[in-house]
Amino acid sequence: MIEVRELTKRYGRVTAVDGLSFTVRPGRVTGFLGPNGAGKSTTMRAIMGLDLPTSGEALVNGRRYQAIERPLHEVGALLDASAVHGGRTAFDHLDWLARSNGIGRARVLEVLDRVGLGSAARRRVGGYSLGMRQRLGVAAAILGDPAVLLFDEPVNGLDPEGIRWIRELMRALAAEGRTVLVSSHLMSEMALTADHVLVVGRGRLIAETSMADLSAQFKRDVLVRSPRPTALAAALTTAGAAVAQMADELVVAGLDVAEIGDLAFAHGVPVHELTPRSASLEEAFLQLTGETVDYRAEGANR
Incomplete structure (x- = not known):
């Protein structure tokens, strides 16, 4: 389990994290969005003991990372796939990590095979593509078979097959009862991967909820199909709804499903479909974080 308690991190006059608190629980993939x-990255670095908090704390299984005797056995992380000496082979890179935590070479070969780098294990990392480096970073994260895992933008550089592979891996790790925290800018990918989401902006927690509830909070409209759409549209408009008509379909905003159904019944208009449509994860994310974006291109979100 990961616990972040009133975490604040300042760099001079810049506050990167501002009194942030949340808990990441085992058995599910938690998306870290913002x-x-x-x-996001500063918080993950604080969890991993790479950035010292200005105040507050970040704990892994109730302890600070620095207090864990053999950390690879308890927590693994992919924070920067490029942070590998290019002159080393993938095997040598993992081997020295393994030796530092009492892990045998058989495990090194096992994780290289699991991430698809078995055939490239003796090649120098300097010749790896970004996607291969990402896979090597994942191998390092799971090397000690830890119960807690952090992934910062893990799909960078991966092709479609690789993206599906990392998605399935993270979900499999969570299904084994592990704690999995993953940050990403790809909202469509998080919609397929995460069970729970943490949304942050300017270092503060904006929302913490399930993936399904996040979209449900931003109900957009209701799709209605009726053989008498014009009559129903007139009744809905009179009741104060905003209605857009397309053939036998109506897109209704301002009334919920029950209100539309009751109104149709009262006017004797048959209805063949009533479908509430929530915002996509991307739309919900933009609505939540719109006021916290520091840099926006001209014309964006208008």
């Missing part, structure tokens, strides 16, 4: 500069 615009650039929201504090």
Whole structure:
């Protein structure tokens, strides 16, 4: 389990994380979402003991990372796939990590095979593509078979097959009862991967909820199909709804499903479909974080 308690991190006059608190529980993939500069990477670095908090704390299984004797056995992380000496082979890179935590070479070969780098294990990392480096970073994260895992933008550089592979891996790790925290800018990918989401902006927690509830909070409209759409549209408009008509379909905003159904019944208009449509994860994310974006191109979100 990961616990972040009133975490604050300042760099001079810049506050990267501002009194942030949340808990990441085992058995599910938790998405860590926010615009650039929201504090996601800084928070992950604080959890991993790479950044010292200005105040507050970040704990793994109730302890600070620095207090864990053999950390690879308890927590693994992919924070920067490029942070590998290019002159080393993939095997040598993992081997020295393994030796530092009492892990045998058989495990090194096992994780290289699991991430698809078995055939490239003796090649120098300097010749790896970004996607291969990402896979090597995942191998390092799971090397000690830890119960807690952090992934910062893990799909960067991966092709479609690789993206599906990392998605399935993270979900499999969570299904084994592990704690999995993953940050990403790809909202469509998070919709397929995460069970629970943390949304941050300017270093503060904006929302913490399930993936399904996040979209449900931003109900957009109701799709209605009727053989008498014009009559129903007139009744709905009189009741104060905003209605757009397309053939036998109506898109209705301002009334919920029950209100539309009751109104149709009262006017004797048959209805063949009533479908509430929630915002996509991307739409919900933009609505939540719109006021916390520091840099926006001209014309964006208008």
